[in-house]
Amino acid sequence: MEQAQEVDRKNTVVSGGSRFEGSIHxxxxxxxxxxxxxxxxxxxxxxxxxxxxxxxxxxxxxxxxxxxxxxxxxxxxxxxxxxxxxxxxxxxxxxxxxxxxxxxxxxxxxxxxxxxxxxxxxxxxxxxxPVVLAESEDAEDAQENEIESADADEEKKAGE
The missing domain is CATH 3.30.70.1350 (Cation efflux protein, cytoplasmic domain)
Structure with a gap:
């Protein structure tokens, strides 16, 4: 069974009764x-x-x-x-x-x-x-295209 290591302020590691010097960066x-x-x-x-x-x-x-x-x-x-x-x-x-x-x-x-x-x-x-100009312009263009295609479908149905 492993014993826990303790590190004191002088960076001396104590493990199972033995000591060794070192530093931690x-x-x-x-x-x-x-x-x-x-x-x-x-x-x-x-x-x-x-x-x-x-x-x-x-x-x-x-x-x-x-x-x-x-x-x-x-x-x-x-x-x-x-x-x-x-x-x-x-x-x-x-x-x-x-x-x-x-x-x-x-x-x-x-x-x-x-x-x-x-x-x-x-x-x-x-x-x-945040308002992103490029995305808002794309959204406006898509909305305009949807309106135009809906109008074209209505005109087509009215002509039949």
Missing amino acids: ISEEVIVELTKKTIQGIPNIQTATTGIASKFGIGRKSSEGVRVTVEDGEVPSISVEAYVLVKYGQRIPDLAWDVQEKIKANLERYTGYTVNSVNINVQGIYVDE
Whole structure:
């Protein structure tokens, strides 16, 4: 039967009475994914893009509205920049505060790292049903075609 392993703050793993030294490093990409999943779980908010610099890999690590900086140390620390869109009609300061608190709590819970800062950058607002021009034009054309074919069928029946 296997005994559970315990890890103390100095990264010493204790297993079955024996000790060995080692370190644990969590990738920045993992922290970015944890942050994005946290944001996705919060209603009335969604991630936004961070701009053209992130698409070319310029600057800090970023992915779909989240930038993360990890400072190594005895207990590593994290700084997060989140770029979000808020649903129209929501109180932005209250929602941003909730997002900060949830991101901080989840990152500390899942990584064991200290969170130095969580900066929320509200880049815009969104509505439930975005209006897409191309789709609405196609729908109008389809509706006009249906009306024209119905009129042609009626004229055909009237002529008989």
